[in-house]
Amino acid sequence: MLSGATFSITTFGCQMNKHDSERVSGMLQELGMRPVETIPEADVTVFMTCCVREKADERLMGQVASMKNIPLRPASRFSKRYVCIGGCIGQRDGAALLDSLPHVDLVFGTHNLDELPHLLQEVVEEETRQASIIDGRSDFHDALPESREQAWAAWLPITVGCNNFCTYCVVPYVRGREISRPFEEIEAQARSYVSEGVKEITLLGQNVNSYGRDLYGTPRFDEVLDAVSASGVERIRFATSHPKDLSDAVIERFATLENLMPALHLPVQSGSDAILEAMNRRYTAAHYLSLIEKLRQVRPDIALSTDIIVGFPGETEEDFLRTCEIVREVGYTQVFTFIYSKRAGTPADEMEDNTPREVILERFERLRALVEEGALAANKAYEGHLARVLFEGEAKKGSGVAMGKSEHGLTVHVQTESDEAVQALAGKILPVQIDESKTWYLRGSLIS
Ligand code: SF4
Incomplete structure (x- = not known):
């Protein structure tokens, strides 16, 4: 029917x-x-x-x-x-x-x-x-047909659900407890994607770093990276990564695996230890910064992005200034900023929250300005350098501007002579000379 x-x-x-x-x-x-x-x-x-x-x-x-x-x-x-x-x-x-x-x-x-x-x-x-609706399942469930948006890029879920219960988050309640996908299935799926012509695999999970704890008693995400790397795929990325579970072994892979792209999204959420504790994030700002240091030691050019929540219940001006400090210190290429949003049923919903709305909005604006300034400065470093760009399509319909992602995960625009030229680039990885940096993207020209 x-x-x-x-x-x-x-x-x-x-x-x-x-x-x-x-x-x-x-x-x-x-x-x-x-x-x-x-x-x-x-x-x-x-x-x-x-x-x-x-x-x-x-x-x-x-x-x-x-x-x-x-x-x-x-x-x-x-x-x-x-x-x-x-x-x-x-x-x-x-x-x-x-x-x-x-x-x-x-x-x-x-x-x-x-x-x-x-x-x-x-x-x-x-x-x-x-x-x-069913309450949950006990096994990883991914043997379903899929129709990928882009033939050359695939998501590969390795876990579903989350055990972390950050106090502001509903995910553990709606996605359930963490379930890891069997290792062999991930390996086989990666190989199958490569045989289909996939060039970029993004490993997915609410917290990929704890992959395997439920199945094997110990996290094995570093081994997943090795296995997916061995599939021969040109690019590997992963999301999302909880700082408390980012191991030295995984950090090391940024130095040893050529196809693991030098870009990491590592949500910090706040720079204040008091707020991190209230959020139940289970790391301190100092621990987070020590991870950044290790990452930069093994891969000095790694591009870092993060998520930050402004206005979590009880956030003081001092807490907020600590967040600003971390933003300055890390030098993120991208920061996703959010105003705290109450979610019914979460512990944070019960927390006392007496910061006036206008104070939160003003902090949010200050952070936004700082983030933009930082992103522009971080992007400036790419000017005059070569990037290898995986082209995705047109930046804006009818513009003739091809858009893609550099190995550092940055958006790159290249002016072409026609829409047809844009289409011809889609799915290809090509060298691009970066001519100019903007806050949220880079402009470049193709190297023939
Ligand atoms: S914020 Fe992330 S790690 Fe924390 S509970 Fe939600 S999904 Fe899990």
Whole structure:
């Protein structure tokens, strides 16, 4: 019944959600459905949701609510437009979403993605609405078809879930406890990606550094890096990395594995030990800085990025200044800054929070200015140097500017003579001379 129907997927949140969306796309294509770019062209719209921050929650509700006003696509053979909600909000709110959003037909969670095809078929064939959520699973579950956004780049999940319970975070509640994927499966998946022509593999997990603790009693992420490196893939990246679990063995791999890219996202969250403790991060600012020192010893050119939360309950001006110090000291190429967002059910939600909103906003602005200044200074160091860029596509539709990522994970723009030239570059790794640095990207020219 669904064969020939069209679908669109709107994804919020992290890379894990983006990968889940690729799997949703793969499963729906196996039903004979056809992916389309926009919601109005789709018979079925799937929202892959994120509940980590309040804003994403609100944006989802706004977008789903507006679906009521979108007419059926002219060629549709259905009497209605089907709306599905998956991902973390689906997992968290379940059937309550069917009550609050009467035009939503199907809600599924993070642990039963594989059930989507038959749930959707039931909804369409039996003209029902349903919510299907399961509490968790005991095994790693990734044997699902996927349709990758880019043929040359693949996400490779090695863990799901998280055991860390940072006090502000809902992930352990909606994604469950950490489950590692069997080592041999990761090795086989990496080799299979390489045989398909994949050039860049990004290993995924809420905390890749603790990979294997549940299966083997001890973390084995360094060995995963060795195995994926041996697959011969040209580029390896990974996300996300918890500082408390970043081992010397993993740091060493930045010196020894040629295909491990010299870029690391290492979320610091705060530079204040008191706030780190309140966040249950289980490291100090001094420990974090010692990791940065070790990383720079083994790989002096490593590019570092991070996440920072401003306005965590109880954050004083002094705490905030410590965060600014760490930003200055590390010299990040990129910092993702967030204003603390209360999440129901987390320990931080119960913490006393009497910092006025305007003080938090003012700190956020100060940090933003500092981050921009730091990113511009860090990018300046690349001017006049060669970068090897994996091209992804066009920077802006119709601009003729090709966009890609350097080995350091920085966005590089190259002006070409036409859109066709941009398309011809996509998926290729080529040398680029960096001519100019901007705050968030570099400009360069191709070396012929
Ligand atoms: S490590 Fe902390 S912030 Fe990251 S997913 Fe786990 S609980 Fe959330």
